[in-house]
Amino acid sequence: MSNLKFDFTGRSVVVTGAARGIGLELARFFQDAGARLYMCDFDADELKKAADEIGATGFPVDVSSTEQVEALVAQVVEETGSLDVVVNNAGILRDTVLWKMTDEMWDQVLAVHAGGTFRLTRAAVPHMRKQEYGRIVNVTSYTGLHGNTGQANYATAKAGIIGFTKTAAKELARFGITVNAISPNAKTRMVASIPDDKLAEIASGIPLGRFAEPSEIAAAIGFLASEEAGYITGTVLPVDGGLAM
DSSP states (O other): OOOOOOOTTTTEEEEETTTTTHHHHHHHHHHHHHHHHEEEEHHHHHHHHHHHTTTOEEEEOOOOOHHHHHHHHHHHHHHOOOOOOOEEOOOOOOOOOOOOOOHHHHHHHHHHHHHHHHHHHHHHHHHHHHHHEEEEEEEEOOHHHHHOOOOOHHHHHHHHHHHHHHHHHHHHHHGTTTEEEEEEEOOHOOOOOOOOOHHHHHHHHHSSSSSHHHHHHHHHHHHHHGGGGGOOOSSSEESSSSTTT
């Protein structure tokens, strides 16, 4: 059982990709910490199940749509009067080697990962600037710096998120808004799809010898989203068992 506790009482928090995996565990973290939580996901059915399970508000949204993202932010601000924390966690995979990758596969992945991060951050910033407070945490990947066979689109998007994080951090620091990223290596649905022999091979290359539990990733994101992390911005925190060393 975790002994890490933060108080998000009165804070309005948006988490994308919240229907499962890291996003769902993160939603539990914020809900337990007293946040006014909005769970967002493209899969409306799974989102409803997840939101009902933990007693939070579910908001179906396609983060590749500017209109839907702006509607989300408008509703949060209308209902709560603020928008304090944004976690850009939504993501999809369309894997294949680059010579078989279609324009659609490329565009879809960049639109959700990089485009979604940009759109939600852009929509949130005017409200965070007005209140002179904000925490933005983006989810990137080891693949964004090192590449991975069959994931040219994903690696490009995740590398872009790193550059976006650092640029946004420089632009927004003077308004009391921090922007950080994490690079996780956790047990997720994506990892579960890897064959056992390949999974064992990957795990053997991790200094700690295992993948993280989603709750361990949630704890790291929760810290970066907290008031206590107010002097940290523009960083990419590896939560990967030492893989990036």
